[in-house]
Amino acid sequence: MSGHSKWASIKHKKAAADSKRGKVFTKVIKEITVAAKNGGGDIATNPRLRTAIQAAKDANMPADNIDRAIKKGTGELEGVTYEELTYEGYGTEGAAILVACLTDNKNRTAAEIRSIFTKANGSMAGPGSVAWLFEKKGLIVISKSAANEDQLMEVAVGAGAEDLNQANDSFEIVTSFHDYETVRAAIEKAGIKMESAQLTMLPKNVTPLTSDGARSVIKLIEILEDHDDVQQVYMNGDIPEEILKEMS
Numbered sequence: 654m655s656g657h658s659k660w661a662s663i664k665h666k667k668a669a670a671d672s673k674r675g676k677v678f679t680k681v682i683k684e685i686t687v688a689a690k691n692g693g694g695d696i697a698t699n700p701r702l703r704t705a706i707q708a709a710k711d712a713n714m715p716a717d718n719i720d721r722a723i724k725k726g727t728g729e730l731e732g733v734t735y736e737e738l739t740y741e742g743y744g745t746e747g748a749a750i751l752v753a754c755l756t757d758n759k760n761r762t763a764a765e766i767r768s769i770f771t772k773a774n775g776s777m778a779g780p781g782s783v784a785w786l787f788e789k790k791g792l793i794v795i796s797k798s799a800a801n802e803d804q805l806m807e808v809a810v811g812a813g814a815e816d817l818n819q820a821n822d823s824f825e826i827v828t829s830f831h832d833y834e835t836v837r838a839a840i841e842k843a844g845i846k847m848e849s850a851q852l853t854m855l856p857k858n859v860t861p862l863t864s865d866g867a868r869s870v871i872k873l874i875e876i877l878e879d880h881d882d883v884q885q886v887y888m889n890g891d892i893p894e895e896i897l898k899e900m901s
């Protein structure tokens with residue numbers, strides 16, 4: 654799992670540095686709207702909304718945009734109705750891929766996602782084909798300049814974290830879905846700055862990829878992530894260290 658969490662954290666860093674600011678805003682606004690619709694507009698009782706708002710702040714989204722998205726979700730303002738869909742498929746060398754989408758037209762989105770897979774040497778799969786390979790986890794990334802390992806062991810593991818890994822200049826903390834908020838709050842209370850904190854899908858096992866295979870899968874993922882309806886892409890490919898270094 655630690656190998657894939659490194660990939661997940663690098664993806665987050667890339668997204669944080671994404672120059673396509675308008676596209677980032679669109680995706681975050683969708684997530685805030687759906688989170689508010691499903692769980693209400695109070696961040697104290699809606700962890701998904703709290704995480705989405707933090708992502709918006711990380712992207713330097715204006716507070717007015719965040720407020721409007723919440724009100725559209727709660728029905729205080731008129732807005733588009735989005736449907737949550739997950740598509741499953743395979744990339745080069747059998748890497749399993751999950752694509753989480755929010756769309757107002759599922760027929761259009763399904764056709765476009767299928768086309769992306771086909772053109773990028775991948776293939777779509779039926780519901781349940783690869784979803785069982787993943788499980789929802791919390792992933793918190795902290796710079797080594799913000800805390801040392803002993804401190805994180807005491808705070809994070811003491812609060813219920815499952816794993817603590819080192820990845821280049823960062824620590825990666827993996828939590829269960831249910832303990833994510835508790836661990837995140839404990840780190841925040843300790844005054845330790847987090848580079849990122851998110852709920853994600855990590856694989857139960859990984860599929861080894863060659864360097865060429867990894868580059869092919871990464872290209873497919875980047876094309877998928879560029880689609881307006883795609884919120885997140887998860888995969889179980891074990892990216893070779895040399896490719897991870899190229900991306901870090």
